[in-house]
Amino acid sequence: MSNFRVLVVDDSPFMRKVFSDFIAADPAFEVIGTASDGVEAVERTLQLEPDVITMDLEMPHMNGLQALRKIMALRPTPVIMISAVTDNGTRDTIKALQYGALDFIRKPDGAVKLDIRKVGEQLLEKLHIAVEMVKSGNFHLLYAIGDGEEEERGPAFGRTPSPADEAGKAPRAPAASASASAPSRLPSPAPKPLQPEPQQPAAPSPELTKPAPPSADAQPAEAGAQAPARSRGLPPPGPLAKLPPARRARPPAPADGLPDARGALGLPDKDGAAPATAKPAAAAKPQAAQEGAGREARPARPGRTDFTDIVVIGTSTGGPRALHEVLSALPESFPAPILIVQHMPPKFTRSLAQRLDTYSALSVREAQDGEPVVAGTAYIAPGGRHMALKRESAGRYRIALSDEPPYSGHKPSVDWLFESVLGMKELRRHAVLMTGMGSDGAKGMKALRDDGAVMTIAEAEQTCVVYGMPRSAVELGAATHVLRLQQIAPVLVQEVRERN
The missing domain is CATH 3.40.50.2300 (Response regulator)
Structure with missing residues (x-):
């Protein structure tokens, strides 16, 4: 080998x-x-x-x-x-x-x-x-x-579509993964874009019904199969475009044996001369980038403290990309706070919050111990500290950070966050597990489902960078809905906003 x-x-x-x-x-x-x-x-x-x-x-x-x-x-x-x-x-x-x-x-x-x-x-x-x-x-x-x-910085090759761009259009499929039986050399993805899937409605059906809780002898969902926990109100995804297994053909090599990548990339040649080929035009900037690029994270703004819904999200490898997709699709008027655990070291979570804040209509911030929780704001657990939701006697809620040892193998831990909202039945609780290795969050999501949470969403395998944490939730029977990444925000908006 x-x-x-x-x-x-x-x-x-x-x-x-x-x-x-x-x-x-x-x-x-x-x-x-x-x-x-x-x-x-x-x-x-x-x-x-x-x-x-x-x-x-x-x-x-x-x-x-x-x-x-x-x-x-x-x-x-x-x-x-x-x-x-x-x-x-x-x-x-x-x-x-x-x-x-x-x-x-x-x-x-x-x-x-x-x-x-x-x-x-x-x-x-x-x-x-x-x-x-x-x-x-x-x-x-x-x-x-x-x-x-x-x-x-060079040729553009894609941007996050806005909700308007996606109206009436199915989400774009990710590149296909390697087969489990692949040889030791990792296969190269094909260079050309995937063909779009068959059209399907962008928004979910008005009625979202939950499947019945799995029986004790229910079998775990098979990888790639339509999970039994999928929302009945959403059409199943279309088939993914297949990529050829062969490696991409190498470009013709010049006399020195190196591919002539400079001209194709719009780079100067080795003598400093400008490339002969014209530089491809850049794609239009997203509106969020035009309006907010270069600014610092917004200060906390007044928001409702008498909210009736709470959203808790956990993710790991591939999470910054997934969080961007979800948070940038939520409206400023979203009537619930969002608490997020992203597995990441200290200092990096603040930059993540500032980056996401630039692209989101919501206020996105790194959480601070003791700060009040308000609707329309997303709070990211600081790297190296657990985050929990704490209820106060006046019916208000605050962020509680902890320096306790790692929990479920992580600090911050998704299970720690999810379990902190157990028993808070005065709130309509919505839990989301997205791409990531391991099983952190699956146990807490199962406990939330058993405790009467309204929705427990696992990201579908087709859009996960790493199908680990969501797979664990599905196999444990913790997920009431299995959704592609592009479906998560619309479903949350429908379930939370319309109920308010």
Whole structure:
């Protein structure tokens, strides 16, 4: 069995050597090449066809974000970002996750050798996760989110459709995952866009009915099958377009043996001359990007404290992209607060909240201990702290943060959040589990369903980057609805807004 092939991208010769040595020491991986900047990373990706890429964020000539976007446009490949824990580093990391990166690790500061060793171990762990997900078929590469940087940073290749764009149109299918029986080399996704699915209504049926709770001897849902917990009020999704199993054909190589990627990408040639081909026109900027790009997160604004509904959301790998899809589709008048746990280290959750706030009509903020909870605001648990909903005697609610040890293997924990709203039957509770590895949240969602929660939604396999946490919820009988990512916001709006 051949090893998984890794391309290491970093502008520091020292860090390229360190990461290459760590990766090469693991018999499961082979370092097939390195690159010192984004331009070289794109060229070597097309030439060498790696299975996984490690990508530094800050590099000369073309940074990691720009290289990531071009790679995901030309030859989508699992990418693990190497991020500095700085304000710019955390912001760019969140962008990278929305642009299609699988995950990230924090870059060592170079002062302490133990830090470098720890980072190397984390990198190997992420690499193993990446290849295991692709081999198992539980991994999907998503189209990247476009934004206002497209015109400055190169060709655009997609943006998040607005609700108006999606009216009467079925959601676009993600790239197909690898087969569980695939060989050790990871298959390349096809370069051309998928064909749209057969048309289906964008909005759910006016009547959403819940399936009966599963019996004790109910069988777990099979992967890829229509789960019995699917909403009866929504049409089943159409078939996914199939991708050919063959690798993408390599572009003709010039005399030096490297693919001539520079001209096709709108990059200058090696002598600095402008490319002969015209740069593709950038797509129109999303309205949210035009109105809010570059601003800081909005301050907390007055909102209803006498709400009757509460939404709790949990997600992990692929979560920033999924949260963008859901929160950007909710209206400013959404009459319920939203509490969110995204598995992420400290400092990064604040950048995530600021990024999502830019694109959402709701106010999105990193939660603070003791702050009042109001409708129309989304609260993201800070990295490294558990978040719970706390009821006060006056019938108001506040955020409660905790430094207790990890729960269900995570801190913050989705189970911790979900279980905090058990017993609050004066509220109509709605729980959502989206893409992520493992099972955090499934136990709490099952407890909520048994406690009378109105809706417990698991994201469907077809749109999950990693079908782990939602699968656990479905197999446990915790989900009353199984919905594609694009269906989650409309269903929440209908169930919460119309009831109010």
